[in-house]
Amino acid sequence: MSDPILSVTGLQVNYGRVEAVRDVSFEVPVGSLVTLVGANGAGKTSVLNAVSGLLRPRQGVITFEGTDVTKWPAHRLVKAGLVQVPEGREILGTLTVAENLTLGGWHRSNSAMHAKVAEVYERFPVLFERRKLHAGALSGGEQQMLAIARALIAEPKILLLDEPSMGLAPKIVDEVFRVIEEIRQTGTTVVLVEQNARRALAAADYGYVLETGEVSHSGPAHELLADEKVIEAYLGLD
Amino acid sequence: MQLFLDGIFLGSIYALFAIGFTLVFGILDRLNLAHAAVFTAGALVGIEIVTVFGVPIWLLIPIVLVVGAILGIAIERIAFRPLAGRHDAHFAGLISSIAFGAIILSLLQALYGADTRRFPADAFPTTRVEIFGATVSLLQVVILIISVSLMVVLTWLVAKSKLGRGMRTIAENPHAAAVLGLNVGRISSTTFALSSALGAVAGVLFTLNVNAASLGIGHAVELKALAVIIVGGMGSLPGALVGGLILGLAEVLAVNYIGSSWRDMVAFGLLFLILILRPQGLFGARKTREV
Numbered sequence: 001m002s003d004p005i006l007s008v009t010g011l012q013v014n015y016g017r018v019e020a021v022r023d024v025s026f027e028v029p030v031g032s033l034v035t036l037v038g039a040n041g042a043g044k045t046s047v048l049n050a051v052s053g054l055l056r057p058r059q060g061v062i063t064f065e066g067t068d069v070t071k072w073p074a075h076r077l078v079k080a081g082l083v084q085v086p087e088g089r090e091i092l093g094t095l096t097v098a099e100n101l102t103l104g105g106w107h108r109s110n111s112a113m114h115a116k117v118a119e120v121y122e123r124f125p126v127l128f129e130r131r132k133l134h135a136g137a138l139s140g141g142e143q144q145m146l147a148i149a150r151a152l153i154a155e156p157k158i159l160l161l162d163e164p165s166m167g168l169a170p171k172i173v174d175e176v177f178r179v180i181e182e183i184r185q186t187g188t189t190v191v192l193v194e195q196n197a198r199r200a201l202a203a204a205d206y207g208y209v210l211e212t213g214e215v216s217h218s219g220p221a222h223e224l225l226a227d228e229k230v231i232e233a234y235l236g237l238d
Numbered sequence: 239m240q241l242f243l244d245g246i247f248l249g250s251i252y253a254l255f256a257i258g259f260t261l262v263f264g265i266l267d268r269l270n271l272a273h274a275a276v277f278t279a280g281a282l283v284g285i286e287i288v289t290v291f292g293v294p295i296w297l298l299i300p301i302v303l304v305v306g307a308i309l310g311i312a313i314e315r316i317a318f319r320p321l322a323g324r325h326d327a328h329f330a331g332l333i334s335s336i337a338f339g340a341i342i343l344s345l346l347q348a349l350y351g352a353d354t355r356r357f358p359a360d361a362f363p364t365t366r367v368e369i370f371g372a373t374v375s376l377l378q379v380v381i382l383i384i385s386v387s388l389m390v391v392l393t394w395l396v397a398k399s400k401l402g403r404g405m406r407t408i409a410e411n412p413h414a415a416a417v418l419g420l421n422v423g424r425i426s427s428t429t430f431a432l433s434s435a436l437g438a439v440a441g442v443l444f445t446l447n448v449n450a451a452s453l454g455i456g457h458a459v460e461l462k463a464l465a466v467i468i469v470g471g472m473g474s475l476p477g478a479l480v481g482g483l484i485l486g487l488a489e490v491l492a493v494n495y496i497g498s499s500w501r502d503m504v505a506f507g508l509l510f511l512i513l514i515l516r517p518q519g520l521f522g523a524r525k526t527r528e529v
Contacts, residue, residue, distance in 0.1 A: 090417055
């Protein structure tokens with residue numbers, strides 16, 4: 001494995017007395033697509049939020065580009081190029097599509113932000129068409145595209161996606177995965193958290209299966225996908 | 239005309255106080271009940287500065303703005319931020335801000351005593367001017383200009399600046415704001431600083447208007463300001479402005495035509511009536527919060 005852009009060692013996250021993440025370690029090589037899969041409540045989102053600086057881990061070390069960022073707040077990580085697309089999209093419904101995109105470039109100069117917005121409009125023509133609409137008026141799939149597009153404005157080196165296919169129709173899910181693949185083609189490293197494990201593993205280079213706050217299996221994604229025991233025990237049959 | 243102008247002068251001060259109050263409420267969803275103590279601190283510290291150093295009014299206002307801002311940051315850091323992670327953060331912050339306000343008042347009492355204090359007699363010009371047949375002091379005009387300009391600057395800041403955009407984003411969805419890389423802590427601190435700076439200046443202007451300040455002045459205004467922001471529409475800046483002016487006018491007119499003992503009765507009665515007719519407040523939109 002080449003040098004990891006992100007590495008997490010012995011991560012533990014608690015909510016009060018509840019242990020959400022007990023002991024999770026994983027590495028993300030530069031330019032790869034790594035997925036964390038597992039059932040609801042396995043601790044996937046908590047891992048992602050700890051990595052993004054939104055949750056303070058109780059234990060463990062997170063390094064990003066060789067620097068210990070365990071105690072960095074979210075805004076510092078975003079500025080450094082670690083950007084999350086959160087679960088539930090968290091778009092700002094009363095702001096317009098254009099305003100949502102602008103906010104994605106919070107740490108960037110006006111000119112860099114506008115250039116990036118123009119680029120994003122090219123990739124997502126539907127967002128350009130709806131740029132003056134309130135984001136809350138978009139469909140679920142469009143909102144997901146907006147959330148991803150908004151994160152791209154920050155020009156992430158690594159993009160963390162939390163359940164991007166949640167609540168979307170199968171056809172839209174195809175589109176979301178196609179966009180993720182495109183992002184990865186441009187050289188951006190991607191960490192994908194998904195309940196839709198088969199789909200995520202099919203897209204990923206490397207996978208980690210989380211179970212009750214711990215990594216139960218890990219390996220190249222195609223091997224996990226081929227391992228019927230893993231499929232049956234942890235991933236269900238879709 | 240005289241009464242109308244007097245009402246506007248008083249109302250603009252209420253509005254300034256209420257706008258600071260509603261800024262923190264509208265953006266951070268926190269009711270800062272130490273705001274009244276900041277108002278009192280602005281008044282008493284202002285008097286002290288003028289008494290000791292003899293500074294003119296154009297220098298006094300910026301100094302008090304800074305004093306207020308520092309108090310605001312302290313309130314956010316000490317009374318609100320440590321409780322932010324709690325499930326009852328709203329209520330806990332409300333109580334701890336009352337406590338912090340009490341501490342500020344005790345400090346003021348220790349520093350300046352409990353007596354009513356005034357600006358030195360010759361501290362400010364006493365020129366009087368005539369406008370539309372009514373006599374007003376130059377000082378009143380200055381008070382109005384200062385409070386109106388501060389409100390204009392604040393409204394511009396919230397509506398147009400990057401800071402304002404950050405504030406509105408946090409108001410809508412603090413979690414999304416953090417995910418997008420906004421420094422939520424710093425923007426919150428800045429909001430408190432702005433809010434308290436306005437509160438402290440309102441204290442000075444109020445004292446200039448009536449030329450008397452005691453430890454209790456903040457509490458009287460606090461209740462009125464709460465009424466003003468509820469009537470104006472919670473979290474609405476224009477609402478706080480219009481609500482403040484209505485209250486100021488109602489008070490002055492009530493004192494003149496009915497009698498001073500009826501002042502609060504009439505003023506609050508009017509506000510109550512507005513609420514019955516328009517429960518969401520004058521500028522309250524359907525959405526629950528707005529900046």
